Amino acid sequence: MEGLAAAELAQRFGTPLYVYSAGALREALERIRGAFRESPEIYFPVKANGLGAILRLLASDGCGFDVVSGGELKRIQAAGLAGSRVVFAGVGKEAWEIEEALSRHALSFINVESLPELEEIEAVAGRLGVEAPLALRLNPDIQAGGHPYLATSRKRSKFGLPLDQAAVALERAARSKWLRVIGYHVHLGSLVSEPGPYLAALERVQEWAGEDTLRQEGIEYYDAGGGYAVPLVPGEESFSFSRLAPALEGLLGDAGWKLALEPGRFLVGGAGILLTKVIRVKAAGGRKFVVVDAAMNDFLRPSLYKAEHMVWPVEGEPPPGDSLPRGDTDIVGPVCESGDFLALNRDIPPVERGDFLALFAAGAYGDSMASRYNSRRLAAQVVVDGSEAFLARPREPFQELWKGEVWT
Ligand SMILES: Cc1ncc(COP(=O)(O)O)c(C=O)c1O
Incomplete structure (x- = not known):
């Protein structure tokens, strides 16, 4: 591990012992950023590794955080990172968690996963008297992910809004003083090894958004989620950002959508x-x-x-x-x-x-x-x-x- 022998670390700290390389983590971050012409906003999923030291390291390198619970919001706060930007996903956000995100955190957006959730966010935002920045988490029904439990973007998955419901969500949000949709989010699943599904997802979203001007108004972000594979055993290849980045940037073109990414495993898995x-x-x-x-x-x-x-x-x-x-x-x-x-x-x-x-x-x-x-x-x-x-x-x-x- 960098300059230290694993056996000595095991002797010194005892086992079982997790050891992380700060250098490998920074290198992985650089591999992502370096592949893009314009560096995307990176939100590290706290669920992948919530260790305060890792979160602080990533924050000092300019990462924000992708959270899926009020507990993760509190964890970021406890690590002294309340000022870091967050995005908030998850199918079961409760009112107190939405309130915590809206009132205490440097929130980029909440990823809306259903129409009832949109109503709940509106109620909480109204009570607080704030406008909620939102991204619609879309479910474009795309096959990707290394194991059935790691696939999150199929039709029968519990995650995200099917495109017809997303259209309804946009109409409702447009009528509300408390809701502002500023992005679209797609998380395909985990251990995705090829760029193809990411490109297919963006194409599907763009095609759908192109059908109606309401689907383009005020949209600032496209959040392509996480899932980028790392090798677990010899012979497997790492996900290639140098192949994904130009193709993704090509599709985004000059529509003005900023790119956000949520790489978990790619950043800390191999580290x-x-x-x-x-x-x-x-x-x-x-x-x-x-x-x-x-x-x-x-x-x-x-x-x-x-x-x-x-x-x-x-x-x-x-x-x-x-x-x-x-x-x-x-x-x-x-x-x-x-x-x-x-x-x-x-x-x-x-x-x-x-x-x-x-x-x-x-x-x-x-x-x-x-x-x-x-x-x-x-x-x-x-x-x-x-x-x-x-x-x-x-x-x-x-x-x-x-x-x-x-x-x-
Ligand atoms: C919404 C969301 N974003 C990002 C990730 C990170 O995935 P990975 O660690 O495979 O990059 C997950 C993982 O489950 C997720 O649910």
Whole structure:
């Protein structure tokens, strides 16, 4: 990790340990910005990684935040970033969350996901006496995303407004003193590897907007959402912003729509690893189980999405460059669930008790999805910048597991 050996970090801070590289994060940000003629507005999705140190790093590099809950708004505030610009998406925003966004945050826009939500926003804005800046989250029914749970823009998805309802939303907003639609938002899903679906989505939106002048009036933004893939295993390619950017800018042309992006995984996914220690190696049923001290509560993606991430010993030969070595080894955690595994059917070099393994591309949707299941404490998190390692969140003390409980 930059100038530091992973094994030394694991020794120093203990395991399971998330380690993030500040340099890799800045580099990913630059790869996005550098691809565009005019740098887009970048809103980092807090759900991908809510660690205060990461949020502060991104804010200092000029990023705003994409939030999906009142809790995430409070998290930004707690990190001292109340002045950062936010966009607010999600199908179930409650009145108090809308109020918090409208009254306390440097709000770029709220992404409207339904007609009833539009009415709720109008009521809250009216009560506060403010005009709500809105983007309509459109559902253009486009297939994209790495796993069915990661696709958010199909017809039967719970997200966004179908285009016919978006037209109704525009009419309602035009009649309201408290609502101002300034953009369109489309989030296709996650782990999208090709530019095609982004371009198809924008084309569909432009075609629809071209049918009626009301659909163009006052529109300042096109928010293309997130989802840009990073490699999880050797041989996979990173999403190519150098291919997306010129095509997207070409389509936007001189319509005057500013581009906003919400890259989560692309920024932090590849910048993080999860370090774990081998507890023991067990053979049974013709298979080998490497039992490690990280589990599904620390990293849920393999169990939840069948995600395949590279897992490899931190010392010895580096992992092969172009494929995922297959074999009869499962790398499993101590949690009492058969679904608790970090990797299945792998071939890894021989390891023994006390050795450290790294799970790659763990920086996004890793700790932010962690739980305390099986009364396990949340892992420690470290940010490395050059040759410095900073403990951004210590491992929880056990008392956190029952903090606030009341016993009669
Ligand atoms: C609205 C929205 N924007 C952005 C993202 C970020 O996606 P990714 O981390 O894959 O870039 C998500 C992820 O679920 C999302 O729901």
